[in-house]
Amino acid sequence: MPPLLEVRNLSKTYKRSAKFVSSGYRQSLGPINFTLERGKTLSIIGESGSGKSSLAKIIAGLIPSTGGEILVNGAPVSKMSRQKRCQSIRMIFQDPSNSLNPKTKISRILSAPLRLNTNFNDTEIKQQIKIILSLVELLPDYLEFYPHMLSPVQQHQVALARAMILNPDVILADEILATLDISLRFKIVNLLLKIQEKTDVSFIFVAHNMNLVRHMSDQVLVMNHGLIVENSSTDEIFNSPQTGISRHLLQNHQPDYRK
Numbered sequence: 001m002p003p004l005l006e007v008r009n010l011s012k013t014y015k016r017s018a019k020f021v022s023s024g025y026r027q028s029l030g031p032i033n034f035t036l037e038r039g040k041t042l043s044i045i046g047e048s049g050s051g052k053s054s055l056a057k058i059i060a061g062l063i064p065s066t067g068g069e070i071l072v073n074g075a076p077v078s079k080m081s082r083q084k085r086c087q088s089i090r091m092i093f094q095d096p097s098n099s100l101n102p103k104t105k106i107s108r109i110l111s112a113p114l115r116l117n118t119n120f121n122d123t124e125i126k127q128q129i130k131i132i133l134s135l136v137e138l139l140p141d142y143l144e145f146y147p148h149m150l151s152p153v154q155q156h157q158v159a160l161a162r163a164m165i166l167n168p169d170v171i172l173a174d175e176i177l178a179t180l181d182i183s184l185r186f187k188i189v190n191l192l193l194k195i196q197e198k199t200d201v202s203f204i205f206v207a208h209n210m211n212l213v214r215h216m217s218d219q220v221l222v223m224n225h226g227l228i229v230e231n232s233s234t235d236e237i238f239n240s241p242q243t244g245i246s247r248h249l250l251q252n253h254q255p256d257y258r259k
């Protein structure tokens with residue numbers, strides 16, 4: 001059986017731009033190789049500029065790669081329809097108050113991906129929204145609300161519902177917990193774990209908080225200058241990091257992830 005997700009020789013070369021100080025074309029990422037199994041969580045850690053967000057965005061199909069291949073269940077995503085790819089790999093953004101359209105009711109935020117990517121009729125759409133709201137533990141009353149009427153945690157729940165609405169294989173989340181304070185972070189973390197237990201979805205987290213990484217992940221990728229320098233199980237990374245970079249990133253780790 002092929003792994004759920006396989007990233008093969010993925011690379012990215014950014015062109016010179018005014019915003020990013022570089023000269024001409026520059027290999028920013030790769031070649032990157034790793035696999036992820038169904039129902040498992042992979043965290044990507046690394047210093048600022050190491051390529052974590054670039055990798056996440058390429059996997060989510062938000063920016064193109066320069067080379068290499070991404071396979072889901074052995075099938076290259078480059079050969080999939082846009083719809084199939086959107087259904088299979090979803091991304092959650094850091095700040096839901098920015099990523100949720102303030103002029104759109106929650107009901108429309110959740111029905112839009114279904115209208116775009118499925119042939120569901122109105123009854124099926126309503127049914128799927130009901131199932132997903134219950135999965136993210138939101139009451140149906142909120143469907144008539146606009147995003148700004150919700151608390152930060154509820155906004156995260158809506159962002160999660162939108163990501164889960166097409167029953168994806170993989171959810172990518174880039175620093176989604178960074179803006180939440182500790183007690184709220186704890187709520188979302190528990191919700192993510194429950195969702196994974198119920199649906200067997202795989203997660204890829206880009207994370208800075210090593211306590212959360214340890215608590216949530218099965219596997220950790222350590223990136224440095226656009227390359228993977230270590231790819232191990234969470235226990236291996238935390239108990240015997242193999243590279244100086246990993247040791248440096250983990251040195252502030254404290255056993256209680258809520259600290």
Ligand SMILES: Nc1ncnc2c1ncn2[C@@H]1O[C@H](COP(=O)(O)OP(=O)(O)OP(=O)(O)O)[C@@H](O)[C@H]1O
Nearest residue numbers: 014015017020028047048049050051052053054055
């Ligand atoms: N659109 C772009 N054009 C040119 N270079 C870019 C672009 N986006 C990112 N880069 C460069 O690619 C490299 C990786 O950036 P990326 O944002 O993926 O890092 P990161 O690990 O997510 O960092 P952070 O922890 O700060 O979020 C950096 O050197 C960055 O300057």
Ligand SMILES: [Mg+2]
Nearest residue numbers: 052053054174
């Ligand atoms: Mg980033």
